[in-house]
Amino acid sequence: MTRWRQRLGKAGAEQMRRCAHARQMKRARAATRKLRTQLGRVMREIEQQVAEPTEKLAKLLETAHRIHAQQRHDKNKVYSVHEPEVECIAKGKAGKKYEYGNKVSVAVTSRGGWLVGAKSYTGNPYDGHTLAAQLKHVDTLICGRVSEAYVDMGYRGRDYEGGVAVRVDKRQRGRTPRPLWRWMKRRAAVEPSIGHLKTEHRLERNRLKGVVGDAFNAILSAAAMNFQRLLGAFWHIFLRSLLDIWRWIPALQERRTLHTQSANA
Numbered sequence: 001m002t003r004w005r006q007r008l009g010k011a012g013a014e015q016m017r018r019c020a021h022a023r024q025m026k027r028a029r030a031a032t033r034k035l036r037t038q039l040g041r042v043m044r045e046i047e048q049q050v051a052e053p054t055e056k057l058a059k060l061l062e063t064a065h066r067i068h069a070q071q072r073h074d075k076n077k078v079y080s081v082h083e084p085e086v087e088c089i090a091k092g093k094a095g096k097k098y099e100y101g102n103k104v105s106v107a108v109t110s111r112g113g114w115l116v117g118a119k120s121y122t123g124n125p126y127d128g129h130t131l132a133a134q135l136k137h138v139d140t141l142i143c144g145r146v147s148e149a150y151v152d153m154g155y156r157g158r159d160y161e162g163g164v165a166v167r168v169d170k171r172q173r174g175r176t177p178r179p180l181w182r183w184m185k186r187r188a189a190v191e192p193s194i195g196h197l198k199t200e201h202r203l204e205r206n207r208l209k210g211v212v213g214d215a216f217n218a219i220l221s222a223a224a225m226n227f228q229r230l231l232g233a234f235w236h237i238f239l240r241s242l243l244d245i246w247r248w249i250p251a252l253q254e255r256r257t258l259h260t261q262s263a264n265a
Helices: 003-021 025-049 055-069 127-142 178-200 210-264
Strands: 087-090 098-101 103-108 115-121 148-151 165-168
Touching: 003 025, 025 055, 103 127, 103 178, 103 210, 115 127, 115 210, 127 148, 148 178, 165 178, 178 210
Parallel strands: 148 165
Antiparallel strands: 087 098, 103 115
């Protein structure tokens, strides 16, 4: 691909972004059409000049064909050339309606906030369809010590039929017993853990490539957070032990003085 085509592609992408930002949608669509035309020309030139493309080039050509053929309202669109597995996840929030990446499910203990499961999913599945795989993952890690699982309302219509009792959160208590209702409201404590995973342990932006990289990133982020909690608990016990020793030093010195005086008498 010649340099003038590279400059043309960069200029067209920049023009499309500026027009879309300024709500000049006709100009933005025109710039998009030009980019699509240039992409088609580049693909045809490569296919004419390269008889047997390498594996990497063949994969890039396949991704380019998908981008060239996709339309605005199509499903399973390509959002990233280097990571075609990236999905558009609808958040339903006013500040951030959509996020681009892959879905990760985390399981946290009711006391202590220890992460006992972190599993990555491809294809943007429905939350209720991920419950069985997550509980199986947790059972593999902690050997069947889970009796109850409290989940949010996104897991309604789940496909799980195992031995763990699943409690789905709801807006009003109704006839739910008060102790069970307190446990259901305790489920909201998982939200700060997710925030710490994203901001402090690199779950928000994945630096690893491919589906395997997504799975490794989720597991390593959860492990890093558990190690941080272990380190904090260790330092708490260590400093508390030092404080207890410091408190006992005057008493030990006084006892030693009394014992010496009695021996001299």
